Amino acid sequence: MEKIAEQKIIEDLLPQKFGKQGVIWVISLLAMCALGAYAYFRQLYYGLEVTNLRDYVSWGIYISNFVFFVAISLVGSLITAVLRLSDVHWSTPLTRIAEIIAVSAIAFAGLIIIVDMGRPDRFYNLFTHGRLQSPIVWDVIVITTxxxxxxLLLYFPLLPDLKIMIRYKDRNGKYLQKLYEFLGSFWKDKPEQFKITDKAINILSITIIPVAFAIHTVTSWLFATTYRPGWDSTNFGAYFISGAFLVGSGAVLIAMYVFRTHYKLEKYITNDHFDKMGKIVVLLALIYLYFNVNEFLVPAFKMKKSEEHHLMGLFTGEFAIAFWFAISTAMLIPILILIFKKGRTPKAAFVAGILVVVGSWFKRYLIVTPTLLHPFLPMSDVPENYKHYFPSWEEWAIAGGSLAGALLVITFFARIFPIIPIHETITETNEHEKV
Amino acid sequence: MKPLLKQTNMKKYKLFQLLFIVIIGLVPNLLMAQDAVEKPSLKLSLKYFNDNNKTHHLEVQAKSKIDGKFQMIANVPVQFYIGSDPDKSNLIGKGITNPKGIATVIIPATAKEQWQSTANQNFVVVSAPTKVYEETKGELAITKAKIQIDTAEGRIINAKLMSLVDTTWTPIAGVDVIVGVKRLGGILNVNETPTYSTDTSGAVMAEFKRDSLPGDNKGNLTLTASVIDNDVYGNLSVEMVVPWGKYYPFDSKFDERTLFARRGHSPLWLEILAYAIIVGVWAIIIHLLLQLRKTIKLGVE
Structure with a gap:
């Protein structure tokens, strides 16, 4: 009886080939990547002139995208590490989703930084001539780590699953079989191996939390260590981390819904998972809202002259629509949806997740751009186009291409590897049945 | 009916004839009027400078009234003459005004004979006509004068102003002299009084009260005494180097370890902290990779 149940779980969770929708999805993402690559070729060929980045806004959509990617990557540490260490078992089916989101996001965060460079061929100088005092160097070290x-956190729990997948040689095909064997042929389900990997996963879960906090705190310091209106804040580290956990959880909600409906995983990603993740998102949105109130109310109360242009630009000026859109979609509306039990059903939670992610992207854009338009020491006789910023088509295409690239990594991962840990699910199911 | 028509045609013809005469008569006048548009006037202010009793130079500033305000005019070609006659034989130099409307010329050694021939000297500056401005002339008459500077015990500065009367240097009374010390591209008062009036012996006396003023690398300061924009004597200045300053050795922070220092000079606390974290985290990663190796070995055995 146990064997039958185990077999059913394996069959349910083994990676599946792309259907018609999957193929269309992959082609669309590849097209976006190709357009982004063409735009980047133009940027390399003609220089940063093809962008609308000028002396005022030198960090535009690229760095907004970088902050967004770094933020979303933090979800790996939340779901995998925090919940695992808290002995929360319901999150097991979500751990791999969270980890692959983290890996793809952090990889593209690194790439988008290179895209922002006018001379990417000099990237190595950052390692050969980097100053230890510079938060940019800290960021490079922390991102790599x-x-x-x-x-590693993605790989260790994958080992028992690789052994299972190697068993299905006919189903895998030649190349996938070779890949699985290369990655996990040494795994023999030996108790010593489990002992080592369990310990390794525990060590990783503990290590990843301070590193995750460091990665986004250091990213916030890229801004906060610069004396500029809107960035000159001691609150920035906590403000960034709370926002990062929120956007990451929003992304998990979306991924949960997409994988559940597309791969028919209703038995594994249940309504209860949406209910619990929904509650987490409400909590995180409230925390982020609290930090936002802190971040804007305190300087707005004092309304120092230098801050005034920046704040009024956000509240009622040039960026007001984007600002209130971001606040509403990233926090207020998702709270209103997810605070009620009916709002924590899969579809409603999916919508809330989309709102959180879209709103959070705009939020990052608003953290980066308006501040750069209001320097403490404005240039004299500055050209009019320096005072306003709207990304060029090349910038949009590259940013869109990077987002598509991250989604493509997640898509291919889900095609190649089980998106829900098979071995852990079997073990937990068996333990549950014994109880 | 016909005579009436003929009469009307005649009237029309006379009217055209009149109009033709008026036009023919007005066109030359209109053309003349265009030529007669007055060019704006240019004003040339000529100044004389005696620099440390060694060199003498002239400076002209070209101005014109634009929109009710005097504006400095650049790119005006000017010629400087010694004496009152702008004759070729009196030409001492040429120049073009800079964006501040100023052009200068050093009185050359070739003008020595004319310069020494009289105690009172005239100068003329003439601007060449341009598309915008007519030829303009500026004049200056000065009485030759010089200023001397010396020091006395107790950090006292003595300056003496004299003018050339016939062939004798005679003290001048009642002229304002500025006594100061050169500092950061300007002149700093040596005490609370910036200007002194010469007495009957042409002398002024100022006490140097600036303590601990940074000097050069030998502690030297440059004292100055000057007469500025005097209607009779022009601009006179003299300098003297005195060891009254203080030598402050340059305290370079270049090799110090600070948060803002160059690469490899970060504070020790930061290096220890950062490297401890990096080593700590990467030691864990290496440990985990070794554990992975152990797992692989266990599987292969």
Whole structure:
């Protein structure tokens, strides 16, 4: 009886080939990536002139995208590490989803930084001539470390699943079989192996939390260590981390719904999962809202002259529509949806997740751009186009291409590897039945 | 009916004839009027400078009234003459005004004979006509004068102003002299009084009260005494180097370890902290990779 149940779980959770929708989805993403690559080729060929980045806004949509990617990657540490260490078992089916989101996001965060460089061929100078005092160097170190830890955290729990997948040689095909064997042929389900990997996963879960906090705190310091209106804040680290956990959880909600409906995983990603993740998102949205109130109310109360242009630009000026859109979609509306039990059903939670992610992207854009338009020491006789910023088509295409690239990594991962841990699900099911 | 028509045609013809005469008569006048549009006037202010009793130079500033305000005019070609006659033989130099409307010329050694021939000297500056401005002339008459500077015990500065009367240097009384010390591209008062009036012996006396004023690398300061924009004597200045300053050795922070220092000079606390974190985290990663190796070995055995 146990064997039958186990077999059913394996069959349910083994990676599936792309259907018609999957193919269309992949082609669309590849097209977006190709357009982004063409735009980047133009940027390399003609220089940063093809962008609308000028002396005022030198960090535009690229760095907004970078902050967004770094933020979303933090979900790996939340779902995998925090919930695992808290002995929360309901999150098991979500751990791999969270980890692959983290890995793809952090990889593209690194890439988008290179895209922002006018001379990417000089990137190595950052390593050969980097100053330890510079938060940019800290960011490079932390991103690399976080990427490696996330990959390990993705790989260790995957080992028992690889052994299961190797068994299905006919189903896998030649190349996938070779890949599985290369990655996991040494796994023999030995108790010593489980002992080592369990310990390794525990160590990784503990290590990833401070590294995850460091990655986004350091990213916030890229701004907060610069004396500019809107960035000159001691609150920035906590403000960034709370926002990061929120957007990551929103992304998990979306991924949960898409994988559940597309791969018919209703038995594994249940309504209860949406209910619990929905509650987490409400909590995180409230925390982020609290930090937003802090971040804007305190300077608005004092309304120092230098801050006034920046704040009024956000509240009622040039960026007001984007600002209130971001506040509403990233926090207020998702709270209103998810605070009620009916709002924590899969479809409603999916909508809330989309709102959180879209709103959060705009939020990052608003953290980066308006501040750069209001320097403490404005240039004299500055050209009019320096005072306003709207990304060029090349910038949109590259940013869109990077987002599509991250989604493509997640898509291919789900095609190649089980998106829900098979072995852990079997073990937990068996334990549950014994109880 | 016909005579009436003929009469009307005649009237029309006379009217055209009149109009033709008026037009023919007005066109030359209109053309003349265009030529007669007055060019704006240019004003040339000529100044004389005696620099440290060694060199003498002239400076002209070209101005014109634009929109009710005097504006400095650049790119005006000017010629400087010694004496009152702008003759070729009196030409001492040429120049073009800079964006501040100023052009200068050093009185050359070739003008020595004319310069020494009289105690009172005239100068003329003439601007060449341009598309915008007519030829303009500026004049200046000065009485030759010089200023001397010396120091006395107790950090006292003595300056003496004299003018050339016939062939004798004679003290001048009642002229304002500025006594100061050169500092950061300007002149700093040596005490609370910036200007002194010469007495009957042409002398002024100022006490140097600036303590601990940074000097050069030998502690030297440059004292100055000057007469500025005097109607009779022009601009006179003299300098003297005195060891009254203080030498402050340059305290370079270049090799110090600070948060803002160059690469490899970060504060030790930061280096220890950062490297401890990096080593700590990467030691864990290496440990985990070794554990992975152990797992692989267990599987292969």
């Amino acid at each position: 976080y990427l490696l830890i996330s990959l």
